[in-house]
Amino acid sequence: MSEASSRVVKLAVIPGDGIGPEVVAEAEKVLDAVVADSGVTFEKTRFSLGAGRFLETGDTLTDEDLDAIRAHDAILLGAVGGQPGDPRLKDANIERGLLLKLRFELDHYVNLRPSKLYPGAPGPLADPGEIDFVVVREGTEGPYVGNGGAIRKGTPHEVANETSVNTAFGVERVVRYAFALAEKRRKRLTLVHKTNVLVHAGAIWKRVVDEVAREHPDVAVDYLHVDAATIFLVTHPSRFDVIVTDNLFGDILTDLAGAVTGGIGLAASGNINPDGAFPSMFEPVHGSAPDIAGQQKADPTAAILSVALLLDHLGLGAQAARVQRAVEEDIASREGTRTTEQTGAAIIARLQA
Amino acid sequence: MSEASSRVVKLAVIPGDGIGPEVVAEAEKVLDAVVADSGVTFEKTRFSLGAGRFLETGDTLTDEDLDAIRAHDAILLGAVGGQPGDPRLKDANIERGLLLKLRFELDHYVNLRPSKLYPGAPGPLADPGEIDFVVVREGTEGPYVGNGGAIRKGTPHEVANETSVNTAFGVERVVRYAFALAEKRRKRLTLVHKTNVLVHAGAIWKRVVDEVAREHPDVAVDYLHVDAATIFLVTHPSRFDVIVTDNLFGDILTDLAGAVTGGIGLAASGNINPDGAFPSMFEPVHGSAPDIAGQQKADPTAAILSVALLLDHLGLGAQAARVQRAVEEDIASREGTRTTEQTGAAIIARLQA
Ligand SMILES: CC(C)[C@H](C(=O)O)[C@@H](O)C(=O)O
Ligand SMILES: CC(C)[C@H](C(=O)O)[C@@H](O)C(=O)O
Numbered sequence: 001m002s003e004a005s006s007r008v009v010k011l012a013v014i015p016g017d018g019i020g021p022e023v024v025a026e027a028e029k030v031l032d033a034v035v036a037d038s039g040v041t042f043e044k045t046r047f048s049l050g051a052g053r054f055l056e057t058g059d060t061l062t063d064e065d066l067d068a069i070r071a072h073d074a075i076l077l078g079a080v081g082g083q084p085g086d087p088r089l090k091d092a093n094i095e096r097g098l099l100l101k102l103r104f105e106l107d108h109y110v111n112l113r114p115s116k117l118y119p120g121a122p123g124p125l126a127d128p129g130e131i132d133f134v135v136v137r138e139g140t141e142g143p144y145v146g147n148g149g150a151i152r153k154g155t156p157h158e159v160a161n162e163t164s165v166n167t168a169f170g171v172e173r174v175v176r177y178a179f180a181l182a183e184k185r186r187k188r189l190t191l192v193h194k195t196n197v198l199v200h201a202g203a204i205w206k207r208v209v210d211e212v213a214r215e216h217p218d219v220a221v222d223y224l225h226v227d228a229a230t231i232f233l234v235t236h237p238s239r240f241d242v243i244v245t246d247n248l249f250g251d252i253l254t255d256l257a258g259a260v261t262g263g264i265g266l267a268a269s270g271n272i273n274p275d276g277a278f279p280s281m282f283e284p285v286h287g288s289a290p291d292i293a294g295q296q297k298a299d300p301t302a303a304i305l306s307v308a309l310l311l312d313h314l315g316l317g318a319q320a321a322r323v324q325r326a327v328e329e330d331i332a333s334r335e336g337t338r339t340t341e342q343t344g345a346a347i348i349a350r351l352q353a
Numbered sequence: 354m355s356e357a358s359s360r361v362v363k364l365a366v367i368p369g370d371g372i373g374p375e376v377v378a379e380a381e382k383v384l385d386a387v388v389a390d391s392g393v394t395f396e397k398t399r400f401s402l403g404a405g406r407f408l409e410t411g412d413t414l415t416d417e418d419l420d421a422i423r424a425h426d427a428i429l430l431g432a433v434g435g436q437p438g439d440p441r442l443k444d445a446n447i448e449r450g451l452l453l454k455l456r457f458e459l460d461h462y463v464n465l466r467p468s469k470l471y472p473g474a475p476g477p478l479a480d481p482g483e484i485d486f487v488v489v490r491e492g493t494e495g496p497y498v499g500n501g502g503a504i505r506k507g508t509p510h511e512v513a514n515e516t517s518v519n520t521a522f523g524v525e526r527v528v529r530y531a532f533a534l535a536e537k538r539r540k541r542l543t544l545v546h547k548t549n550v551l552v553h554a555g556a557i558w559k560r561v562v563d564e565v566a567r568e569h570p571d572v573a574v575d576y577l578h579v580d581a582a583t584i585f586l587v588t589h590p591s592r593f594d595v596i597v598t599d600n601l602f603g604d605i606l607t608d609l610a611g612a613v614t615g616g617i618g619l620a621a622s623g624n625i626n627p628d629g630a631f632p633s634m635f636e637p638v639h640g641s642a643p644d645i646a647g648q649q650k651a652d653p654t655a656a657i658l659s660v661a662l663l664l665d666h667l668g669l670g671a672q673a674a675r676v677q678r679a680v681e682e683d684i685a686s687r688e689g690t691r692t693t694e695q696t697g698a699a700i701i702a703r704l705q706a
Pocket of ligand 2: 196197227448449452453604638
């Protein structure tokens, strides 16, 4: 056995809630199929986390969970979150207590969200043109930090503050990642912010991008206010190559980007710690969609494309490309409705063809 | 002469920069035409404000300007803002120092932004359906307050904070306005926020909407996270009637809404102080577009529709409806390219037909 053929990857799998388990099941089958003859073995540990676990045990993400997850090389996550308005989940905040906690604790400072309009994908735009860009969303600071609070809560005199925290350290590392990515792509980088209004947060983003840009004279850099960026995403999405932006603007832009490229059933993402200090986490952009859970209605493509991102991150570029190609072929030839499993099976068939 | 026929409205006109003067010129002609036989006289004062004025005098908005403007019944504004990147404007921040200062000082707590897809308007969506909703954007607090700052500015250890301030007083008054508007429309109200992440700011919005909703049992209320709202705006915009949201989310959603309804060349807005303590201000959503300024390329329709909102605000509903109808007829029959003046003239011709 060669060195390469003995590589073992420890993968934490978090199927989660709602459609999470269904789409992750297909993603895992694709993963198993594509690495079958690669000499790489994936050792999987399943973690029961999410609204379901909370309702059973009252736990969202314990220190033991976190330690156990940290001992893995990467994470595959389906989706977490219970039925909206479920009174038993009122104080749970699965989003902050689980999903964001993982992103923050594992220092996933790059939230990587590619958007591509695949031939055959049903998009809402009459004349989309070519769409192929990547949003590099900051993942560990900005308005997501949870800093804030309220006084006189629940009274007519309440004041509730929410503070966006932006550090040169945090902005610079994600901006550097975005420039490096732009170098490997079409060498265009767009900073999206709202510098004319959010002058404090905006200034640090602008300064850091200007500084790092000097080291990349071959990358064409421009800037858009977030409101204008949403316009271009529907009127002229082909203008984008790499977008770098903060946690909240990135959240908004990537849902919109998912919609214009055929729905968030196709949108994959990686929560990446480029330093490798912690395992990176790959997940579809979509949520747990409890309304259609367990009905085999969910499209597993976003989860499967997240596997491609995972493979790429692990240095398994050839395998990533195979998954990517199989998905593109499948999208190009879709007809009628299929179950979650049927879509998974169709993609695996292309993979093995 | 009857009482009504002797009414005088004092109107402050701020043509501003770039295409502002061109579009305001047409808007004024429409205003003059529609009130010609109404018995209402508009006494106009022109204010030279914007990047141009700043470059000439170094002033953005003086206390004297503000006092003079306050003495009016309403304001018509074109657009303000100079050439992006003009080094002489580096420290001006026309947006904060002029536009936002007017909104804040004149307590424009309702930023009213109707979105309608007019028959004949060129939208980017393949299958838009009917689009007819109004965004009620809070105008005086949230992330727009400018609270924040930076330490170790310009160094690798900089920390820049930006604080969103939300008060029960501020949220309640705009939410009440939105519910009253929904009562007069299709009785659907959607709160847009990001309550699962911005827990402090989100909680006060959620609480206030829940409370005011109890007084409006006939209004159907729902909630969307801002990211999901952008998806629906391109995939299912007909689901919206009244959207109520904070200053920043409202900024983002209304540019996107403008794009899906045929471009921000058609999007009008009112910055309203419903209490009447200060003059309300009507302006197109678009900016000053210095790249096409002075070329008669700008579409004055958004400025003209802003006149309709102004007339409505002044209780001149019949006149507002006439402007609205003339614009709709014009949009339905547009062909080829026209100059700014030609579009204005075409709308006036319809008005007088
Ligand atoms: C569920 C939520 C906390 C999350 C976010 O806002 O980041 C989601 O919208 C996403 O984009 O992954
Ligand atoms: C120019 C800018 C300050 C303004 C805003 O953000 O409110 C504009 O985008 C708008 O929507 O009127």
